[in-house]
Amino acid sequence: MKKLLLITLLLIIITSFSFAQNTPQVYICGNDGDDAVYWLNGQRFVLSKVNETATAKGIAVSGQNIYIIGSDGNDAVYWLNGRRFILPKTTNSANATGIAISGSDVYISGVDGVEALGGHSEAVYWLNGRRVALPNIGESEAGATAIAVSGSNVCIAGYNGMDAAYWLNGRLNILPGTSSYTRATAVAISGSDLYIAGFSMTGSTRYQDSYAMYWKNGWLNVLQRGANSDAGANAIAISGNNIFITGSEYCHNEGLSTIGYWIVNNGSRIILPREAAVAIGLAITIFNSDIYIAGLDGENAVYWLNNQRFVLPRSLGNTAVATGIVVM
Numbered sequence: 001m002k003k004l005l006l007i008t009l010l011l012i013i014i015t016s017f018s019f020a021q022n023t024p025q026v027y028i029c030g031n032d033g034d035d036a037v038y039w040l041n042g043q044r045f046v047l048s049k050v051n052e053t054a055t056a057k058g059i060a061v062s063g064q065n066i067y068i069i070g071s072d073g074n075d076a077v078y079w080l081n082g083r084r085f086i087l088p089k090t091t092n093s094a095n096a097t098g099i100a101i102s103g104s105d106v107y108i109s110g111v112d113g114v115e116a117l118g119g120h121s122e123a124v125y126w127l128n129g130r131r132v133a134l135p136n137i138g139e140s141e142a143g144a145t146a147i148a149v150s151g152s153n154v155c156i157a158g159y160n161g162m163d164a165a166y167w168l169n170g171r172l173n174i175l176p177g178t179s180s181y182t183r184a185t186a187v188a189i190s191g192s193d194l195y196i197a198g199f200s201m202t203g204s205t206r207y208q209d210s211y212a213m214y215w216k217n218g219w220l221n222v223l224q225r226g227a228n229s230d231a232g233a234n235a236i237a238i239s240g241n242n243i244f245i246t247g248s249e250y251c252h253n254e255g256l257s258t259i260g261y262w263i264v265n266n267g268s269r270i271i272l273p274r275e276a277a278v279a280i281g282l283a284i285t286i287f288n289s290d291i292y293i294a295g296l297d298g299e300n301a302v303y304w305l306n307n308q309r310f311v312l313p314r315s316l317g318n319t320a321v322a323t324g325i326v327v328m
């Protein structure tokens with residue numbers, strides 16, 4: 001009898017360990033009110049700050065290290081396992097927008113300067129904390145919004161003046177659009193192919209008369225949108241031969257912003273469940289054929305797993321948003 005109980009106990013332990021080993025670890029960064037935060041498997045952690053407002057814009061995980069990038073007041077910063085580091089800048093304000101890890105090297109994209117305040121903004125990236133300025137055309141305002149690294153290739157998406165742009169190993173390339181105002185918001189590399197997501201619009205407000213789009217190796221592809229709707233793409237992921245893009249659509253008939261994603265190769269456009277009038281997808285990743293999307297639904301930071309919606313915890317009275325996601 002004792003032997004049978006021992007065998008049963010061992011089987012339970014082995015099964016539990018195996019289940020734990022096979023359960024994906026979901027890392028999500030974002031904002032909860034004025035705090036930069038991250039969630040690990042739904043548990044919320046507040047990141048350190050010295051200013052009133054801090055934001056988290058992207059997350060990467062390498063081994064046991066968790067990297068999160070964003071801003072603390074007017075500083076571009078990153079957190080390594082919760083410890084905060086300031087990135088150098090040449091103006092009085094900077095912001096980190098994207099992160100990629102390659103071996104022991106940490107690449108962070110960003111903007112140095114604030115165009116909205118009448119200053120001059122510059123597209124930059126930081127390699128292991130060293131600031132590198134990217135070239136632009138004339139005196140145009142510029143910014144880097146996302147970064148991807150594959151082998152020796154470093155690709156940074158962003159904008160130069162009114163144009164969507166990308167820098168491949170430091171060389172500036174202007175992307176075609178459907179109107180005079182175009183932005184690149186995300187980038188991914190798969191093999192020898194380069195994928196960039198973004199939007200074009202003719203109105204003065206984001207997503208006003210706007211089209212979601214992506215570029216493959218510089219060639220423009222406009223994504224399907226609903227009737228009487230405007231759309232924008234915020235994130236892109238590649239899995240095998242499939243291209244996954246998330247963003248949002250604003251339907252003028254209903255006065256609602258809906259979240260969705262596109263599976264480009266089979267022409268699918270999927271609308272995700274939501275509860276609020278405004279819902280936006282800001283990050284996407286694929287893990288073991290499962291689709292994870294992070295974003296916001298009204299005042300809640302949320303993520304969707306294969307179209308099922310999960311609300312992340314936030315402080316009472318705060319508005320929260322999920323801006324980046326990694327699944328391992």
